[in-house]
Amino acid sequence: xxxxxxxxxxxxxxxxxxxxxxxxxxxxxxxxxxxxxxxxxxxxxxxxxxxxxxxxxxxxxxxxxxxxxxxxxxxxxxxx
Numbered sequence: 001x002x003x004x005x006x007x008x009x010x011x012x013x014x015x016x017x018x019x020x021x022x023x024x025x026x027x028x029x030x031x032x033x034x035x036x037x038x039x040x041x042x043x044x045x046x047x048x049x050x051x052x053x054x055x056x057x058x059x060x061x062x063x064x065x066x067x068x069x070x071x072x073x074x075x076x077x078x079x080x
Contacts, residue, residue, distance in 0.1 A: 004040055012040035 003011035016037035019025050025033060072078040 004036065004043075009040045009043045013037060016040060 003009075003015060016033050019033050020030060020037065069078065
């Protein structure tokens with residue numbers, strides 16, 4: 001079915017179902033059309049859109065250099 005190959009899976013399912021239910025398809029062709037119907041049914045559900053990436057974490061608060069020096073001096077890591 002052309003509708004299958006252009007991505008219109010709903011139409012493909014509809015046409016295959018109508019052909020199979022119409023009673024005019026030769027018995028030798030029914031299996032082929034039923035297989036096409038199965039392919040269309042497998043493709044019928046559109047793929048779920050990819051989830052957006054999580055937002056970046058908020059920026060960390062930066063300690064001012066003056067506080068780092070003060071803390072280092074308090075701890076005795078640096079001289080006065």
